[in-house]
Amino acid sequence: MTLIPELQATELLPRVVSTGKSSAKRQKLQTDIEEKLAITECSGDSQPNLTSIISHYLQSLKHYSLRNLGYPTNQDFNYDPLHPLLDFHLNNAGDPFLGSSFSLNSTSFEVSVLNWFASIWEIETSEYWGYVTSGGTEGNLHGILVGREQLPDGILYTSEDSHYSIFKIAKMYRMKCVKVRTLISGEIDCADLKVQALAHKDKPAIINLNIGTTMKGGIDDLDLVIQTLEDCGFTPDRYYIHCDGALFGMMFPFLKQASRISFKKPIGSVTISGHKFLGCPIPCGIVLTRLEYINGLSKDVEVIASRDATITGSRSGHAPIFLWYALKTRGLVGLQNEVQKCIMNAQYLKNRLLDAGIGAMLNKFSNIVVFERPLDYKFSRRWNLACNGNIAHVVVMQHITVQMLDSFVDEFLQQRSISFEEGRFQPICVANDIGAANCACTLHHSIS
Template sequence: MGPYVPVNKFSTNGREPSDYDNQAMMIPDQIDDMGEKRILVEQDFAVVEVEPKDEESCAAERLHHLTKIVTQFQDHLRERASNHLGYPGNHNCSHYLALSTLLQFNINNAGDPFKESDHGLHSKKFEVGVLDWFAQLWGIDKDEYWGYVTNGGTEGNLHGILMGRELLPNGILYTSQESHYSMFKIARMYRMDCGTIASLATGEMDCNDLRDKLLINKDRPAIINVTIGTTFKGAVDNLDLVVQTLIDCGFSDNQFYIHCDAAISGFVVPFLKQVQKFTFKKPIGSVSISGHKFLGCPMPCGVLITRRRYIDLISRNIEYIASFDTTIAGSRNGHSPVFMWYVLNLKGWRGLEQDVQKCLRNARYLRHRLKKAGISSMLNEMSITVVFERPPDNEFVRHWQLQCLENMAHVVVMPHVTVEMLERFLSDLIRKRNTWYGKVQPPCLAEDIGICNCACPVHACKCKN
């Protein structure tokens, strides 16, 4: 048996840290009190409890040690954020430092956001302000909606599908094969029958397959998840076509429920002109979005909006919290609504629109450069997700923190992604690619992203887009 090597807990997926580009430990070397370089190892992260001989000096020493480790972790995070391309998180978060004084308070939004609580340390007024903003964004009047600030997109999906199941207990959940993985987990948790719908090469739900499956199960209601920005290809399901398909198959309004998972593109689509909008003016039941993705809150959070008349199905009065139990979670993060309220006010509609336009522009730039370099790639309309051939080098993938699926990888062009960052990535990719593929050809992606987007020798000359 070989020697035990401590695992750096800052490494990716619990594996040994990458030595890519001389970053063997993922954290810059630190100089300790003896003037010697050191790196953080596993024992630095143990939670220890010792009886101090000199309580005051021991406390000071412990505080110094903890501060040093947190500072090193901050350096690590700063380095990782500078190369963060594949995951849908916005790392422009420095403006939130203005709210750091709130961390001295334990803020708990337990219970219904529209019901005051005897627990005085809550931020429900901020929460309702955020909810009103999203209700206006998604076209539903204040007296017709209900919602809350969640712990993320998955919780919003949990609540939205719960509404559908409570309204239609015998309903079948229909969701595309490119839906977020939480949908299939929800089906298992709620013990719901789930029909997986095929998707097009773009990642959009195939409504022909939806029609076929609806007709097979005409005797049972339909609970449909419509994705506004699929996880991997950034595709937007055609809500109008889904509704028309339901009508064509003979489903009346009381026989279907539509939930919109807008975690990724929920902040993009509303700011685009001449595109189909997802709105409560259409027959949808709920919408969920993530706050830590495009908006860039520094903690996972999100928003769920549904129709007020539905919430009585699950509402229960809880006397000892002096509120109603209407949410998935009991205690809820009271800081998140303040952070969301702050950035929505700080940026305003114009600032958010500028972020959207910047991301779309940079995504098109990346797609153009990949195509010019002869690399198979795809960018959907209304999307900030650029899909391209999967690099065969795991060190490269970890360094740029790319998400990969089969033969594909993607970059999600969030507001923190600059042209300079993309140039560094492209330069690295093109340089490394020359060594990855000698006489061996890059993979064909025609089936994954469409013939016209594939740059392999077979398809490169067949379609010019």
């Protein structure tokens, strides 16, 4: 038996949900876990005991990695050659392009990574600025901050399907935030954007554009958004566009038929998460913006002999090396192959669900399969599904095989049949979430 069975492997001290007859047993398990993890030894705990605890925790991680379907973290990686770097504290405080007086840094790796993304997003190295962040939220914090500094009285527009960090950022920065409706796909509804923008046309517009929404993978149409702003009378000096590309921002450049994210278009910043498609073992990300915007955000700091222009002070020096290694080992061809594999397997999952009578949707260029939410809570936890309202999704990443998807669908069908036999089963109507054509409830299934 593992130390942390039936628990979130991502939590060091997970909480057991107590339900039914097993409540007392689960509570006892939770108490045992808390006692083992409690930091109480005045002289320090013994190494054998510490090794045992970590060993059990590793077992739980391996157990959950076999069914990690609902969240966009690529688990298919090997960074063994980088292990010796963990013997050093690496800190990239300050401006990566200037370095700092703290010599144990990896800014040369960081700049190499940033230059690679600059070429992908079509901006000259002499015209951009950026850094490696702690993740997508920090990238959004920085990008929207740049937009606000350019347009201090601007209104933030973002779709209702945007990542929760956008609404948190609006609150933190005390910005007026207009929530725009979305289409069934999760894409921003530019008809509603036009109505909202015209209603506030006396104020500049700061747009958060989603290159893949969290739940459905909906991709906002950059060109249509720009056209909508221009139709409303907004000139480029009166709007700022930040692109939140968390997962898909890394995949988009390798899809030939998809529209491009490019600084040749009037965008102000782009951010992606490094721990998602690239598969870094620690949360991280990249944010790029135009160099001309940065001077107003920067301040020289003598103690580090650098310039402070980032959200955080101390920044991970290990993350840029992981990103550099991930890009170096794969190359453009390897990345493109991984993108195609994920999208093909996502299509496979969608077809299997639909063939089995389970309502499902998959957006074009997406690896996120959305379907009716399973009725069984334990099943959703077992497969680490992300759920919202009546729907759930699987994000088909590199570590997810066809065999895993088959096991998931087979178990899903078994769970549904048990509910049916017990008289509890009625297919959830998800027409409002994924469209009537994709719904498998009694009404819409019979219509289709």
